[in-house]
Amino acid sequence: MKKRILTGDRTTGKLHLGHYVGSLQSRVALQHEYDTFILLADVQALTTHFENPSLIHQSILDVAIDNLSVGLDPNIVTVVQQSAVPAIAELTIFYSMLTTVNTLRHNPTIKSEAANYGYDDMTYGFLGYPVSQTADITFCKAHLVPVGEDQIPHLELSRKIVRRFNDLYQAEVLIEPQIMLSNCPRLVGLDGNAKMGKSLGNAVYLSDDADTVSKKVMSAVTDPSRIAKTDPGHPEICTVCAYHKVFNAPEYEDICTQCRAGAIGCVACKRNLAKKLNDLMDPFRERRAYYESHLDEVKQIIATGTEKACAVGNETVREVKSAMSVLL
Numbered sequence: 001m002k003k004r005i006l007t008g009d010r011t012t013g014k015l016h017l018g019h020y021v022g023s024l025q026s027r028v029a030l031q032h033e034y035d036t037f038i039l040l041a042d043v044q045a046l047t048t049h050f051e052n053p054s055l056i057h058q059s060i061l062d063v064a065i066d067n068l069s070v071g072l073d074p075n076i077v078t079v080v081q082q083s084a085v086p087a088i089a090e091l092t093i094f095y096s097m098l099t100t101v102n103t104l105r106h107n108p109t110i111k112s113e114a115a116n117y118g119y120d121d122m123t124y125g126f127l128g129y130p131v132s133q134t135a136d137i138t139f140c141k142a143h144l145v146p147v148g149e150d151q152i153p154h155l156e157l158s159r160k161i162v163r164r165f166n167d168l169y170q171a172e173v174l175i176e177p178q179i180m181l182s183n184c185p186r187l188v189g190l191d192g193n194a195k196m197g198k199s200l201g202n203a204v205y206l207s208d209d210a211d212t213v214s215k216k217v218m219s220a221v222t223d224p225s226r227i228a229k230t231d232p233g234h235p236e237i238c239t240v241c242a243y244h245k246v247f248n249a250p251e252y253e254d255i256c257t258q259c260r261a262g263a264i265g266c267v268a269c270k271r272n273l274a275k276k277l278n279d280l281m282d283p284f285r286e287r288r289a290y291y292e293s294h295l296d297e298v299k300q301i302i303a304t305g306t307e308k309a310c311a312v313g314n315e316t317v318r319e320v321k322s323a324m325s326v327l328l
């Protein structure tokens with residue numbers, strides 16, 4: 001029996017290159033080795049976007065297609081719509097007894113997200129979404145969760161809840177999930193912002209066409225001290241260079257050396273990067289074109305995956321209830 005992966009994305013808009021290097025890339029690489037579940041997290045999306053349900057609705061298909069476009073094979077991965085799996089909601093309730101409000105309030109990711117969204121108070125659902133995320137991971141007894149760094153506090157909570165559950169109810173029902181961190185550092189925004197994000201307006205979307213990607217790269221912030229092509233540059237502060245490191249590793253050292261020596265111009269350097277990104281993304285575009293013209297097939301992939309998830313989840317709920325002696 002293969003070990004299982006569960007990971008997922010909030011359905012609050014299209015996915016971008018930050019998602020790709022943070023998690024999607026590992027999903028694709030591991031899909032044959034692990035039994036892979038991909039969660040379309042539309043309930044978690046509600047925790048911040050409950051006032052915009054139509055965006056969430058549209059994004060379910062967008063995020064599914066983003067995942068398929070990068071090369072996840074629908075014949076082997078299970079794509080799941082979170083809101084359609086009752087087990088996740090049930091487990092969330094049981095787990096909510098196993099953590100405290102103060103623990104949740106001190107979660108650094110919750111804190112920084114609350115600050116970003118400008119919450120002075122927050123909903124019970126938002127504060128508790130890491131508990132619900134524990135249900136996402138454990139309904140199918142996932143062993144491994146490939147995610148970016150911001151998810152570490154959530155995974156630590158999940159592990160704690162699982163240990164607490166197994167210990168308290170003297171059962172080996174739940175599996176303590178391992179985090180798998182991406183080996184790429186967080187992708188900076190091409191505008192020089194520390195983070196690429198859809199809310200920051202600086203994202204390169206997996207669905208961007210080649211022209212759009214080139215335009216975004218050509219307008220990226222570089223080392224401001226480079227006015228003439230021969231001015232010596234500082235690649236370590238240049239966003240374009242940070243992208244070369246991730247998407248053009250073989251040439252990275254060379255680009256740094258040439259930049260420092262004033263031997264390449266920023267325009268040529270950006271053109272090179274745009275080409276590398278588009279080479280990476282061309283196969284994504286080809287698969288996307290197929291799925292976008294076969295939406296019924298995408299819906300079927302989600303329906304089939306969700307049905308399987310419901311069966312797996314119901315079994316876990318049965319075991320959980322049995323361990324908690326709530327079954328008559």
Ligand code: TRP
Pocket residue numbers: 006007008009010039041044133136137145147151
């Ligand atoms: N919180 C994750 C994010 O913002 C999305 C997510 C929801 C998730 N449920 C999950 C990630 C379960 C891993 C496992 O990216």
Ligand code: SF4
Pocket residue numbers: 222223226233234235238239240241255259260264265266267269270
């Ligand atoms: Fe950045 Fe390249 Fe210009 Fe150097 S040459 S500053 S690495 S864009």
